[in-house]
Amino acid sequence: MDEPLSLADRLRESIEEDIATGKLPPGAPLDEAELTQRFGVSRTPVREAMVQLAAAGMVDIRHRRGATVAQLSPQRLIEMFEVMAEFEAMCGRYAARRMQADQLAALEAAHLACETARNAGDADTYYHLNENFHHQIYAGSHNGFLCEQATTLHRRLRPYRRLQLRVKGRLQASFGEHQAIVDAIKAGDGERAAQALRGHVMVQGERFADLMAALSQLRTATEQA
Template structure:
């Protein structure tokens, strides 16, 4: 955490990271007393942090029932993935034209790291390496504003993107889709890179049904804990 931030801001960052990584899954309760004990602080900065997260749409504050990690409805989730797909397509289109040789080498290295995690069947390791892969493309767009927007929405969708990787066969499919992206960017083909990333990010049909099933299973496990 950045020590230059206020205590409430630092708490917000810690809780946000737990939400983004799935440590606090959608629907998980956020008990003020437990948070004050965990962080060794008073309730005031905890409440401020929760209010900040509620403003960002990551936490729901329910009257008389306390706070909980926000759960996105199916339609909202589809809409967010649709926008994410277009942002990534734009990043890929620009990256294919603008990535210098050293950035291409870093993208290829990230892709090879994903391959090792795929071969090991390690979904959690792949998830973290997958983030590096995508962020290489965002940076490779050489558009600061586009990179910021893609990064922000990517972070908001992190719990759901992580869940997808636990669906049977998704690691192999994701890696194959990455290969198509890398090939297009290496070839300098912006349109092909855009199409490959759009297909990679979009969740439709069976992929969306699988995501909803994984989310329902996770929420059931959380409720039973």
């Protein structure tokens, strides 16, 4: 039972990447038979991946029409990152007040794991470890509803957050921002933690332009491949 689910997760990430880079543009059909042939798998993990993507809002599934890539404009992306930044700020504020000793230790361990990936310059591994870092903060807020909402939106923005880390210099900057977040939470300074997380997540100005440029570059590379 575990293997098909693990395969579905890998398929989901591959399709997410194609959506984020524009290889699968908004409105593009996602043909089940084509995907099974492309990835060399049965229909079951493909269907599971489609369900996960639909739950994350990245794919629209309509009865008798099949699945298509959901429409997401740059303005919508900015709006979603704005909300994500506020969710994370709230999680950080509560975590600074409520995190227990074992949770703080887990957060620091997640931070150190990110350092190893940063030193190796491995953006994809860093991204997965970065997810764990943020989820430790969500759980540390001890607010179940907020944790659920933050996790759901995090999943929706997953491919874009991953691609941000491929922008030159972003890996190093991200780790430095993590350090400020950990320091604030350990100090019990909720407002400083909230401010650090908001700045860490918010994508605007040059950072948004960099993300759009990275998407464009990856789209060009994909088209030329």
